[in-house]
Amino acid sequence: MYQRIKNKLDLEIVKESLKTEKVEDAVLKRIRELVEVLDREYGCCRGSSDMGGYVLLFTERETYECYISKLMECYHLEKNLSEYTERISGTEDGRAWQEELYLLSSDDALVLVYPAGQE
Numbered sequence: 001m002y003q004r005i006k007n008k009l010d011l012e013i014v015k016e017s018l019k020t021e022k023v024e025d026a027v028l029k030r031i032r033e034l035v036e037v038l039d040r041e042y043g044c045c046r047g048s049s050d051m052g053g054y055v056l057l058f059t060e061r062e063t064y065e066c067y068i069s070k071l072m073e074c075y076h077l078e079k080n081l082s083e084y085t086e087r088i089s090g091t092e093d094g095r096a097w098q099e100e101l102y103l104l105s106s107d108d109a110l111v112l113v114y115p116a117g118q119e
Contacts, residue, residue, distance in 0.1 A: 002063055006054035007044050008035050021059045026090035027097050027113065031055050034111055042107075053109035064114040075110065077102050087116060 001021070003014050011032060018028065034055050042052030056071075058064035072079055081102075088097040096116035103109050 001059050002067070003057045003059075004048070004054055005031060005035060005057060006046055006048060006052070007039050008032065009044065011035055018057070018059065022093075022095075023057070023059055024091045024093065024095070024097075026092070027088055029090075030088050030099065031057060031113060051105075051107040053104065053111070055111045055113060058112070058114035061115040061117045064112075065117075068112075071110075071112075075102065075104055077104075077110075088113070 003010075003018070005011050005014065011028070015028060038046075038052045038054070042050065046052050048054070058067075068079065071077070082100040083103055085098065085100045088099055091097060098112075098114055098116040100112045101109060102112070
């Protein structure tokens, strides 16, 4: 399963269901930080096609692997050309999470968050 989160309201709506899917507080905190930046810079009432971008959260590694090539093709991106890639630290169960930023245009970004695997 995956969630498209474009602002704090979206995050609040899906937050409880994400906890049942074992998305840790450290990951939710990082997603909150990301959407706060988007809300501050582009407005909290953005529509899905408005500028600013969104976070795409994959709760399972298998779902990420299934859809990543389709996402890269849809947005004309190369997997190895992200602006940055980093691990989300502070998870309690030791499960590693990855965050990747892709710029879609000068005012539009896609942030992927997913359980890390062996890259």
